[in-house]
Amino acid sequence: MPVEHAPAEPALDPTFGDPDARRFQAALRAGDRGTVRDVLAAAGADGRPFLLRLVTELPGRPSWLDAWVDADGTADAHLARGAHGIGWAWAVRGTARAEHTSREQFQGFFERLRAAEADLEKAAELAPDDPEPWAQRVITARGLQLGHEELARRFTRVIERHPWHRRAHTQMVQGLAAKWSGSDELMLNFARERAAASPPGRAVAACVVEAHIEISLTLDDDDTARYFAAPAVLDELRAAAAHSVDHPSWPSEPDAVRADNLFAYAFTFAGDSAAAARRFEAIAGRVTEEPWNYVDDDAVKGFQRFEKRVARNVR
Amino acid sequence: MARREGGPGVGTRAVAALGLLVGFYVLATVLIVVLFALVVVIGVLVQVYLHVSVAGVGTVLVGAFGGWSLLSGLFRSAKEDDAPPLGIRVGPADEPALWAEVTEIARTAGARVPDEIYLVPDVNAFVYQRSRLLGLVRGRTVLGLGLGLVAVLDRAELRAVLVHEFGHISGGDTRLGPLLYRSKARILHMVRALTADERVASRLLALVFRSYFKLFLRYSTAVSRAQERAADRASVRVSGGAATASALVKISIADKVFDFLLEAYVAPLWERGRTPEDLYGGLRALYAEPGRQELYGKVREAALAEETGRWDSHPALGERLALIGALPGPAAVPGGGPARTVLADPDRAERAVAALLTRAATRGAELAPVAWDASADSYAPAVAETAAAFRSHALVAGGRWNAGGLDAALELIAAGRVLDLARALNAEVPEDSAAALVRGPLGAALAEHVVTGHGGAWVFSWAEGIDARWSGTAPDALADRALEGAEGVAAVRAELGLGAVDLTPVPPLTTEEPAHAG
Structure with missing residues (x-):
């Protein structure tokens, strides 16, 4: 198989050098919600989860996300804020295992995750054919410890809309792992x-x-x-x-x-x-x-x- | 002094116990002073000969302070013992009939009329004297009357209980009882505190005190049991053997029923932000529930079969009933109606004490009152939670992400894998308890299933607690049927319209043949 990419200095770049993703990331950092909205809307079924991951990784809680939801109230506005809420929740929890996580950390974690869940529910309601809210809710189900039946139910909603959704599968592997009470x-x-x-x-x-x-x-x-x-x-x-x-x-x-x-x-x-x-x-x-x-x-x-x-x- | 009630030797033992109690304080003081004087001396020597002044002074200070903290700990607990009971204090104006009865009984029993009466939450009655001077001087007398007890007894039985309690503070042999009881609690507290302390000196002291404590206990428990017997005798003399015996039996059962009520019926309501409108009405209903009498009978048999242990403060129930039966007393004392009629406004008193108990248990949470009959929906979420957790574990045990939890559970049972299912709930469960462990949560899952899928409804009853009722077989019976094995599972599936699921492991991908079958 021919090499399509010029060898580069190895780097952690969540955009993988993709021009659209770079533009999207820059817009996220600048709070340019018009560009965020347009790039997200234009992306295909496999591109959207990739872009949403960039939203999740955005540090802090930018106020423009709230402003976007308040102004437009669209499915994608709720989806973006919900996806961001997941990363924001894990930021307060930390990545240590449960026994090394404090009660206060868990409290903040659940609070933010529940807020994210509310956004994602709203997004699913507004855009019933979009697999994305459900794919994100595969992640929140794990964090909120809703059990494996609920996890499976949400994943089923994803694959009914997009059978080969990469990120949902990856998250499902995590959700079924022994460390998350699976096996x-x-x-x-x-x-x-x-x-x-x-x-x-x-x-x-x-x-x-x-x-x-x-x-x-x-x-x-x-x-x-x-x-x-x-x-x-x-x-x-x-x-x-x-x-x-x-x-x-x-x-x-x-x-x-x-x-x-x-x-x-x-x-x-x-x-x-x-x-x-x-x-x-x-x-x-x-x-x-x-x-x-x-x-x-x-x-x-x-x-x-x-x-x-x-x-x-x-x- | 020992002749009238206590039988030979009791008085002597009481005096010996008192001596040991005084000895305890002396021993404690001497030991602590000696030990820490030693530390101080070592500290001074270190300072003088090695000229390590800072460390030396430090040692002296630490030694002196340690001694002081132990000494003060020994004598300090008196104040904590003296806190009023959790209850509502009622005066003669609030509860004239109760005060009149208590006053009369106290006089009959030759005891001091109590200075204070508290209505308290549990199935219990107690009389104690507030302590002064390390428990050596008698303080005010307090009667605590549990509304849980008042809820199940009749008037004659309540009298028997009160006579018994006043027997504890009437003159003669029993005078030392409360003192010994309080002292015992204090010494035990001290030994525990010393044992928990990390310092070597404390550990050594604990060792000495524990041996001393055992010696003390041998005298004091004998006294305490003799005192219980004496109090029972007084009861029979005034109230008759029948009322005394039935009060004892009723209390031993009602005590457990009350615990069960709080744990199984009340706590789940509290967790849902609700509280029963009529807590003690619940106790009466649960206690009288015909569907549970067989179980209560077994509880009584078990209590009767118990034997008095060496360290028990009370003689065993069977022993007490035998003693009571052998004593002469009034042939028949009329029941006189429910004991709660002695209260001016029993409903209001129960509500007030229930509110006090609730505030203490829930730390003052905002709770909405709910009638027992209307409480079914408050329990449903807890059952649903149990069911959801069970289904999640069953799904994991089944190993297939898209087999529903209930389907996976039934499949595992049908395949003879109950142990795998049980181990998913509790990894430690022994093989012979697997089915018993699965039964409850499986019943919950089936109950939820008939409510959500077969038009069932949650119903509340004192016989069953919370259960789902529908046109078919009861959920618990379905669970029992399923746990009989493959045939039972088939019957349950047929009734609920459920199909079999495939739990066979998915084969690994292999390079031998195309990975994509379809």
Whole structure:
């Protein structure tokens, strides 16, 4: 597969260098809600979740979000504020596990999350065909601890509207993980079922890798390597790659590179340097926070370390 | 002095217990003074010979302060003991009939008429004297009368209880009882405080005091039990054996019923921002509920089978009833109607005490009153929560994200995997308790299912608590049926129109064949 992106200095850039996303991000930072509205409205079904993620990551609580809701009250205004509320909620909670999170932190977390939930409900009501409010509500269901049945109900609403919604699948893998009261079996069954059902060239098959990475997080480095190198797991990684990132119809949409990052990580651990090298090539410096933050507090450093290791082995 | 009621030896033991109590304070003071004098001496020596003045002075100060804090702790608790009970104080003008009865009974029993009467929330009555001078001098006498007790007894039984309570403060052998009781509580408090303290000196002191405490306890509990027997004798003499015995039995059951009422019926209302309009009416109804009498019978059997332990302050119920039965007394004392008729306005008193209990338990939360008959909808959310949590756990145990929780639960049961299901609820559950653990939450899930999907409605009853009623089999019976196994599950599914679900694991992706089947 030819390399489409010029090799660049590895960096964490949530826009992945996409011009529309850059413009959107600049508008977010400047509080230019007209541009935010227009870019979001013009984006396709796979582009919208990517842009909303930029809204979620916007620090603080910009007042223009409230002003937008008050002035327009449109589905997208509520959707944007709801998506932002999720990131804002997690900012007060922190990313530590529940037992290391204080009562005050949880209180603030739930308060902000419930406000986000109200916005997302409103957005779903105003735009009944849009999968986005439901995809965001897959995330709030987890944070609000609404249980796995409710999580499944919301995810079903997403895939009724967009069967191969990347972000909803990723969030579902998280929601079914053991650390969120699910189990490895439940998470793997979900990932395999969705991957097998997906048409080739869809990032949904990367769910399988995501699930294996999640399972491996409880292991130390040596055991992680053994886990991924086990024939059954490695074979499944390859099958998932063939069905997605290695497939000719793999899309060039900017945030599809997230799947490449996951495969690069897993193949490096598995010792399949050739497969890993292909992924690093496709990534072309567009580093995602996960999974590299699992091996280094500085995700970019973790990425570079793995990339070098693979480069040494393929030489 | 021991001849009249207490039987031989009780008086001697009481005096010995008093001696030990005084000895306790002496021992405590001496030990603490010696120990910390030692610390001070060491501190001074360190200062003089090593010239480490700052550290030396510090040691002296710490030693002196530590000794002082222990000493003051020992003598301080007197004030805490003296707090008035949680209740409503009523004077003769508020409750003339009650005061008249109490006064008469106190005189009959040869006890001082109480100085204060409190109406308190629980199923209990008590008389105590406020302590002065470390419990050595008698203070004001306080009667606490639990409305939970008043709610279930008749007038004759209430009299029996009151006579018993005044037996505790009447003269003779029993005079030392309250003193010993208070002292025991104080010493126990002290030993606990010392044990919890991290300092080595405190630990050592705790060791000494604990041994001493055991010695003290052997005398004091014997006295305390003798005192209970004496009080029972007084009861029988005045009120007759029948009323005394039935009061004892009723109280032992009503006490547990009241706890159950608070836990199962009242607390869920509080959590929903509501409170029962008529708390004690609830106790009367739950206590009298025909559908629960069999259970209460078992509670009584269990209480009767208990034996008096070495450290018990009261003789066991069976022993007391046997004693009461053997005593002469008036043949039949008329019941005289419900005990609550002794109150000027029983409904108002109950409301006031219930409000006090509620404020204390909920820390003054804003609560909307609700009638028991109209309370069903207040319990429904809690059942729904139990059901939702169960379905979520069942879904995880089933391992398939898109199998509904109830469907997954039934499938697991049908496949003989009740233990997997139970372990999802509680990872520690032993195998033989799995079905019992699943039964309740499964019943809740089925109840919610018939309400949301089959036109059922939540109903409230004292026999069942909150339950869902619909045209078909009762939810709990459905749960029992399902837990019989595959056949039972099939019957439940047929009645509810539910289908089987596939819980077989999804095979891994493989490079052997195309990953995309369709």
